[in-house]
Amino acid sequence: MTKLFKRIFIFCASYGFAIVLLTFLLLLTLFGTLEQVDQGLYMVQKKYFESYFVVHDLFGVIPLPLPGVYLLLALLFINLVCGAIIRAPKNWRQPGMLIAHFGIIFLVLAGFVTYHFSSSGYMRLYEHQSANEYVSYYDWEIAITEYEGEKAARQFTIPNDVLADLAPTTVRTLYHAELPFELQISGFAPNAAPRLAPQDKGAVDGVIIERLKLDTNAEANIAGAYILVAPKSGETMKGILWGGAIAPWLVTVGGKDYALDLRHTRTEVPFTIRLDKFIRELHPRTGIASNFESEVTKTEGEISRQVDIKMNEPLRHRGYTFFQASWGPENAGPNDKLFSVFSVVRNPADQWPLYACLIISGGLLVHFLQKLFRYLRAENRRHA
């Protein structure tokens, strides 16, 4: 058994294994890059870079099974730990390599933490508007708002995880102890549009949710689903939820009003951002932007602070980072109200790549300088 472990360890620590992994990584990066033209970044990212296995159609016709980048990075991590840390000679002759490999391990870890524990979205604010939540670019949720009279009293959400894996024919029934009805979600489509089809059996008020091909620009996809509200007593109600709807679907159960809304996932932040002013500057006599800048007020409890968010100068606060992403409306006139869009990211490994970069640079520098000096000494001896 020990012998087997030793052989496995030697294999995991070997150059050969490293070379195979790096070559596969390179191939997948190449294929993933080329595929972006047809499939768009989001789909490619899911298929090639966040997967365990992938089948790539070589030249568009030959199916080629390959390991996914996620799996490759996990294996590379093992290879690095075994080969570059545990098995590597630790002496002053080559400390640089040890340091550099440690930096790479740290970088792979940063990728792992970012992938699993980060969250991102956007916050769109018109001038003088405030918000304390950001909206996901891709994920969807169903929000159920309970009203007491005209006032929203409570909100329940069905998260993206429950919706994203729904097959077209799957029906999922959900309930909550504090809600007086069950929900049945069916026909979920990540990209859909409502269409008049009175003859269709599944139509609701003559309208169906038509499943559309996924857009290569994943942000442009608008989800849709059929929903059935089944009160514990009384008649069931069937409706359509569509991400592009202007207003939520309203139902009354047990004398209370409920609004059901399919929307991009929202995440609350523990402070409020108010856009005071948006500044857009162009290079003179061109349409090329020279500067985007948002003057915002960040309010947390009683404390307010004014901050400028501009390109390459984000606002970082309490683990959240706000970036100047875009603005609108695109065809705004000189006196029109503008809105600013912030990209919001929460990433526990936010600065890890910077540390990794410093470690790797230091390690490589030490190593190659040592090599260079050795080479120069050898050349000098040769010429002498």
Added chain:
Amino acid sequence: MKQWVLVAWIAAGIATGSALGQQRSPVQAPPQWDQETLRLAAALPIQDSGRVKPLDTYAQFTLLRFNGMRALRLPGGERLTPIAWLLNCLFYPETAKTYAHFIVDNSEAVSAAGIVAHENKRDRYSYNELLPGRERLFELARQYTQIEDKKRTPIEQQVLNLANNVFEFEQLIHFFDFAEARFRAPAGTALAQALPEAEGVSYSEALRRAPDVLLTLRSQNAALSAEVLEREVQALSTLMGEMDQAAVFAQGLALLPPRDAAVKEWRSPADMLAVAFDVSKPREETVGLVAFLEELHRLRDDRPAFRAQLAAFHEQVKQVAEARGEYQKIPIEVFFYRGKFFFYSQWLFVLSFLLIALSWLAPRRKWLDRTVLATVALPTVLLVIGISLRCIIRERPPVSTLYETILFITAVAVLMALLMEFVNRQRIAVAVGSVLGTLGMFIAYRYELKEGVDTMPSLVAVLDTNFWLSTHVTTVTTGYAAGMLSGAIAHVYILGKLFHFRKGDITFYRTLARMCYGVLCFGLLFATVGTILGGIWANYSWGRFWGWDPKENGALMIVLWNLVILHARMGRYIADLGTAMCAVVLAMIVAFSWWGVNLLGVGLHSYGFTSGIMNMLMIYWIAECAVIALGLCVYWRERTPRNAQQTPSRRAGPAVSS
């Protein structure tokens, strides 16, 4: 953007333009411009493409775009410099219309517009030759703008380019139309009192006097009857309409700097109409500069007087521009383009390679080694001076555009080659350096020609950061340079072995292999650090370290292949020949990352998009595949029993070893 302008122009001005173009008269060549006039005109500042630059720069790139060359050769053999050409366009339109300066790559583009094509498929046409098909040309261009860029055929694109150039040319030849116009007001109006001259007043005089009438009308508004007020308003709006019509072509050249530094936009004579009549703001003294331009136009045939007027105008503009802090770099830029650093560098690199090739025939001498080194060092110095001047002019690090990557990568690769030559004196690195220098400068020249736009453009907001440009961009492009250099050395290794160059000279090939390996290590350091720095920049700008963007992926592929090579070498899966063949692959990957991903047209690095280089890139990749195949031939040849003992044995060792 330009295409929209073109469409608007077609919609608005086909009829006007054709009428303007058809005034033919016997053309006489204008007298030559004296050197002082040309010097003054060249250094005249103009705001164009978002920055203030010398008029000479504007002229150079406009002529380059039209003509495919920076100078215009006339039928008599006379060679017009860009600034002389521009002056002739502005002041002698009838002559300029006869210049065959519209390059057409495929005569089908002109035939499509019903224009009689020349015998040669690729030829230059004059405006007068294109005139009969002008309307059809613009109509076709309007249709082709509706077609998506990627789906346009080369002929359609050429029609579009030609129409753009004709449109731009018409703006130049009619620029001074405003200077010839005279304006009068209807009798009995307040405006007529302000403009009493029977022969009418000039554009600048109307700009100076008419706004006062508007001010007076505003102040007396209540006291005037509705009928009078209507008459006065009508007179003013008629005048403004006439002035607008007269200056409609005078929009392209923003030669007039406002004194108020808070106003970023320089003015063209056409802009002055809106500025002068905006009586809610203090009057701009820029109005006075319009009169200078009119006077210049009036004196165009009197060379000494013209020169004096140009000097006075230049001085006035210079003072204002200096006060705005926008003139200081003008003389440096004029010097930069006059110096033709890159042109001389390119041809000196060619010369240096020829000298090096000749030097191989001679026995080794110390003085010969030094001479060889100097012949490559000289064009490198010129290249470095050129890059440095560009940094000074734009106050930016050396690389901020695709064009600048070519210059920088060439410079870094040649400098590395020189350094290696300095260390091992084999006359190989220096030869590789001169070849790379020649190729690099040739590509830079072709790229500049193909794009035909200012190579020091204004940057989009996200790129406008000297910190990241000087760290990420320079390091990652240094990684590219190392990749190309190692690939070039690998060629010498493979082809040398194939053709038995220095057969049996083991030291020579060991040195080559060491150089290749050394450059790979250097490249790995810079490519890795540069790629990670790019990620950190992306994290600051877009909120994510890595987004699998094609340009990011290209850089990652370079790093990964570098790692594969070095690990394969350390694990003894490959030896010197294998390393050389892998280095050729690395150069192919660098080409993909540098140019190939730009052809995909996706991703966030949109500033790097370019088209029309696919064929060159494919030829390059095929050629490199052939070199690798030749490397395999060498490998099979060396695997004969006599050489078999030289093949290294593999071992599965630790990932880190010496």
